[in-house]
Amino acid sequence: MSRRHPAFTLIELLxxxxxxxxxxxxxxxxxxxxxxxxKGMVCLSNLRQLSHGWHGYADDHHDxxxxxxxxxxxxxxxxxxxxxxxxxxLKYRPRWITTMGKYVELFAFDAPSTSDDxxxxxxxxxxxxxxxxxxxxxxxxxxxxxxxxxxxxxxxGEFHNFPVNRSRIRNFATTVLAADCMGTAAGLPxxxxxxxxxxxxxxxxxxxxxxxxxxxxxxxxxxRGSGDxxxxxxxxxxxxxxxxxxxxxxxxxxxxxxxxxxxxLIPDGAFVDTELVADRPDNRLxxxxxxxxxxxxxxx
Numbered sequence: 001m002s003r004r005h006p007a008f009t010l011i012e013l014l015x016x017x018x019x020x021x022x023x024x025x026x027x028x029x030x031x032x033x034x035x036x037x038x039k040g041m042v043c044l045s046n047l048r049q050l051s052h053g054w055h056g057y058a059d060d061h062h063d064x065x066x067x068x069x070x071x072x073x074x075x076x077x078x079x080x081x082x083x084x085x086x087x088x089x090l091k092y093r094p095r096w097i098t099t100m101g102k103y104v105e106l107f108a109f110d111a112p113s114t115s116d117d118x119x120x121x122x123x124x125x126x127x128x129x130x131x132x133x134x135x136x137x138x139x140x141x142x143x144x145x146x147x148x149x150x151x152x153x154x155x156x157g158e159f160h161n162f163p164v165n166r167s168r169i170r171n172f173a174t175t176v177l178a179a180d181c182m183g184t185a186a187g188l189p190x191x192x193x194x195x196x197x198x199x200x201x202x203x204x205x206x207x208x209x210x211x212x213x214x215x216x217x218x219x220x221x222x223x224r225g226s227g228d229x230x231x232x233x234x235x236x237x238x239x240x241x242x243x244x245x246x247x248x249x250x251x252x253x254x255x256x257x258x259x260x261x262x263x264x265l266i267p268d269g270a271f272v273d274t275e276l277v278a279d280r281p282d283n284r285l286x287x288x289x290x291x292x293x294x295x296x297x298x299x300x
Contacts (some may be wrong), residue, residue: 040130181210184232185204210233
């Protein structure tokens with residue numbers, strides 16, 4: 001005598017399918033959010049590890065803060081005076097993050113070059129998980145508060161703001177050292193921004209010249225962006241669930257909104273440059289003094 005095995009009816013199958021679909025619609029966004037939060041935590045950890053090199057450099061250089069990038073002393077790549085030790089070799093005019101990496105033995109390049117200033121970073125801590133392809137050392141994921149901490153660009157033979165003594169920073173815990181940076185695209189409306197391009201040079205491309213992080217408030221007399229006269233400003237990039245990974249001079253890192261860091265946007269999505277807005281941008285977390293100071297003027 002055969003036994004009949006119980007089976008699902010069509011209605012039961014449809015109900016089960018609907019329940020599974022409902023559960024997936026609830027769980028998938030939560031899983032996606034958790035994944036993005038994890039990326040943000042990795043980014044904060046990377047910045048925190050590298051930040052200790054800022055103090056290492058100052059300890060070795062009579063209290064001088066890391067320059068954003070060493071100035072061109074003439075002769076370009078052929079002048080050995082433009083080559084600097086970065087821990088595992090010599091590098092042509094390294095940028096701030098490469099210099100800091102030397103002091104924590106987290107080297108930026110497997111084979112640093114004295115003839116190339118657009119190398120891609122090899123060290124994993126130099127990668128932001130939310131922008132993993134942004135590895136060009138000029139168009140990088142992280143920008144430095146060079147206006148206030150060490151802008152070694154020169155105009156008419158004068159540094160813009162270098163050297164800067166570490167001891168002038170009144171409160172390390174409330175002074176931004178570096179953060180996720182959007183590059184010069186931040187100064188343009190959202191509708192005009194273009195995708196990231198490794199070795200790219202268009203102001204509208206995400207990540208262009210993002211190794212520099214302009215403070216929230218600029219003036220008509222301050223440096224901005226790439227340093228060229230027609231350059232838009234740079235600003236933070238809220239790439240982690242609308243938050244920015246930022247590290248401070250005391251080595252702690254935190255996630256914050258652009259507004260919390262002092263930035264303001266105009267309705268088209270561009271970050272305020274020198275536009276007059278009711279709630280104006282504020283440099284208190286960048287100046288090193290705790291005041292809303294103007295960024296340094298360009299040399300005459």
